[in-house]
Amino acid sequence: MPQSYAITAVAVVVLATVLIGGFGLRISRTTSDFYVASRTVGPRLNAAAISGEYLSAASFLGIAGLLLLHGPDMLWYPVGYTAGYLVLLVFVAAPLRRSGAYTLPDFAEGRLESRQVRLLVSMLVVGVGWLYLTPQLQGAGLTLEILTGAPRWLGGTLVAVVVVVSVAAGGMRSITFVQAFQYWLKLTALLVPALFLVLAWQGDGSPGPEFDEPARFREQRTVRIQDTVDMKLGAPLTVRADGVVDDRRYEDATVSLDEGTHRIAGGTRLTFPEGGEVPRREPGSADSVSQPLATSRADHPLYATYGLIVATFLGTMGLPHVVVRFYTSPNGRAARRTTVVVLGLIGAFYLLPPLYGALGRMYAPELTLSQQADAAVLLMPERLVSGAGGDLLGALIAGGAFAAFLSTASGLTMAVAGVLSQDVLPSRGVRHFRLATALAMVVPLAGALLVTGVPVADAVGMAFAVSASSFCPLLVLGIWWRGLTPPGALAGLLLGGGSALVAVTLTVTGLAGDGWLHTLLAWPAVWSVPVGFLAMVLGSLATRSSVPPHTSATMTRLHLPESLSVQETAAAAESGDGASAAPAPAAERRVR
Amino acid sequence: MHRLPGHPTQSEIDEQTTLGAAYVRSLMRSQLRAGLTAFGFLALTVVTLPLFFDALGNASVVWIVLGFACYPVLVGIAWWYVHRAERNERDFARLVHGVHGPERPPGRPAEGD
Structure with a gap:
């Protein structure tokens, strides 16, 4: 593909991001605007923003590459990424919004009334956020290198600068617009070329999709x-x-x-x-976006599939950039409806990468050997559509891929910066938020520039597993169980999240050995999530005396619909008991 | 510009929630039941699918089920849950309103937003 097309596409995406961010700057005035867009973002805009933020380059490029490399089992990745929102919806969405907190640490402190829990949750949020940011920046460097031949550091640095500027300038409101725009951009960037590719495939005589192993070369x-x-x-x-x-x-x-x-x-x-x-590449030495702990997958595929399912289904609800989005809904009901729209939007998007994966198996099976499986989506147009048309479609996909890096990175930066400015920097306010934004990005950028040996998908999987084993128990038990205590929560966060973190660190550094031990450590969610839940429940039962004093009031706030007031419910209960016939005072809280 | 709705002070809530606690518990139970039903259906399907695929050994079925067919099912479960949860809340609101007379405080939106 000619460099100029790809460079133009990337430049247009960056420019559009900055411009739409600037549009947000003109309307975000107060601190509340800044963090949560004053909670006035409607379900459709918010759902597009959530989806735009969620669909990272791992989704845009990685899934097709994975399908090319490892076959249809990898379809569990997009299914898990989507189903994670269903689990979030049924257990967390509305109560999380009603908790009235800005961030996950706010929720933890509000529910458990403990500074210690807040601090630990803050550290985990920043840790998971940085874990997830580093591979995004690495991936950006890799993609720009493949597309234009630019040096590896340039892509990451470019993404970092654009994100810091647009987040620091406009905060959440501008990010909401940017993210919503980038969802539609990403969908278009895969959908339009896909239509042409399918036409070209039909023109080629609609060769049967080679779903069965092994793939074969269609031409020399x-x-x-x-x-x-x-x-x-x-x-x-x-x-x-x-x-x-x-x-x-x-x-x-x-x-x-x-x-x-x-x-x-x-x-x-x-x-x-x-x-x-087509020969299969033996997993092991290579680093690529689509190398999901492949060594152990080969040994115990069924266990690895379950490990993947547990991590993605339960990990989504704790990802910092996902959680912070729910505070922007106007009320709990809207938060629920938003989540359903999100399910539809990302479900629609995930219909496309498998198409590229299937076409890739037919038309570019050799990518598995040249270690460029992630480039399958980028290369498909020029393989199937000849001439300028193919180049233009390729440029469109390149722009979409860059949008993927920008959107996920800005969402993560927003979330990490929110936590940093509230819990680490001395005072709150917009100026400190801007400082926190820079800080939130400097560390992962340094990580992406200094550390090059850690496979991208390993770090992303790490973030999901850690989130599933720490934040998932905290949110689910915190919302539905009155018996949760601060010591119990601390135990669960440390044992569940900690053991998952240690397990995946051992895997990445190659200290995990081989055989079953390696498999267990590489896919920790299957055991570390139960450990997290169990530690939280047992720890809480052992320290029953330290149930937070306002638990009952907090639970009421989490579950009571906004259209009802605490006073009304109390009065209803009172007169229902026959204790008083006095009518309740008119409710003062009205939520629109 | 919109302002955040003011929350009642902690002590107010504490006083009043001891009265309303039993009501809220019943709401929580019905909401948890809805959530567990949806989650149970999802979990049962997801736990059996890999075993089913493994036994079947036909890659085309995996592509069709995981690549296309599962997304409408996921949205369907979500749709069902939201309707169920909103119905639970409406029933609860009716319970609360019904006890202290039919009159509604002025300015309240009819149902939710």
Whole structure:
């Protein structure tokens, strides 16, 4: 794809982001405007904003790449990302909005009346936020490099600067507009090329989708292996090789490869025959957006699938950039309806990446070997649509991918900065919020520039697992169980979230060993979520005397519809008991 | 510009909620039941699906079910839950209003917002 098209597309997306952010600046005046858009964001705008924020580059590029690499089991990723909102809806959405707090630490303090719990939750929010931000910036650098050949640091730095400027300038209100815009941009950027691709596919004679393993080459194709790779063949295969295969040098010679694993050195060119089986890459050394702890997946696929399901289904509700969005709804009822619209919007979006994955298996199966599976979505137009049309569609997708980095990064920055300005910096106010924004971005940017060896999807999965094992028990038990105590909550956060964090850190640093131990540590949610719940429940039962004094009042606020006042309910209860016939004073709280 | 609705002071709420606590408990129970029903349906489906796919061994079915068919089901469950939860709240409001007479405080929106 010509560089100029991609550069133009990325520039347009960045400019539009800044302009719409500036539009928000003109209307955000007060602190309340700044943090939660004065809670006047209607369900449709808010739902588009939530969806725009949620669909990161891992969704935009990663899922198609994963499908290409590992086959249909990876469809559990988008299903889990969507179903996480359903779990959020049925247990958390309305009470969370009614709690009347700005952030997750606000909720924890309001419910448990403990500074200690607040502090621990703040630390976890910042930690999970940074964990999630770092790979977004790394991914941005990677994408810009693939698209335009720019140096790796440029993409991350560009995203960081645009995000800090637009968040610090307009706060939540501007972010709401930016995010909503970026949802529609991302949908368009995948939908329009998809229509052309399907037409081209039909013009190609609608070849049957090759769902069954293994994929085969539809035409003779030459692949340049970038980094040394171990590839596995299910059947003997004859290829032309120019480079080093199994430690032997070939100069454009025909090589017969046996069934089994072969090592291909970096820089080697392999030409595969038409109809030949596409070799599978042995997982392990590579770093890529679509490498989800692949080593252990191969050993115990069923356990890994359940680990993935638990982490995504339960982790979504605790992600800091997701939670903070619910405070912008005008009331609990709107928060619920917003969530249903979100389910529809992200569900509609997730119909598209599998299409790219399926087409990728047909038209670009060699990407699995060249370690560029994440580029499948970017490369599909030029493979199927020739000439300027393909280039333009490619540029549209490039713009969408950049929108994905920008939107998720700004949502996360907003959430982390909100927590930093409330709990770390000495005084509140807009000026300190701007300082916090810079601070929220500096650390992950440094991480993205300094640390290059950590696979992107590993860090994202880490954030989901930690969130599922710490924030999910806190929210669910805090909202539905009156017996939760601060010591119990601390125990659950530390044991559940802590053990998940340790497990995934061990996996990433390669200290986890192999076999079942490795699998258990690589997919911790299956056991760490029960540990978190159990520690919270047992800890609370052991410290029953320290149930917060205002628990009953807090529970009332969480569950009472805004159209009813506390006074009314009390009066109704009173006269229902026959104790008093006096009519209740007219309610003063009116919520619109 | 919109202002946040003022919350009653903590002590006011405390005094009054001891009276209304039993009512709120019943609301919580009905809402939790709705949530658990939706979650139970989701969990049962999701726990059995991977086993089913594993036994079936047909990749096309996995593509169709996970790639397309599951999203309308998810939205459907959400739709059902929201209707159920809002009905619970309406029933609760009727209970509260019904006890102290039919008159409504002036200016109240008819139902919710």
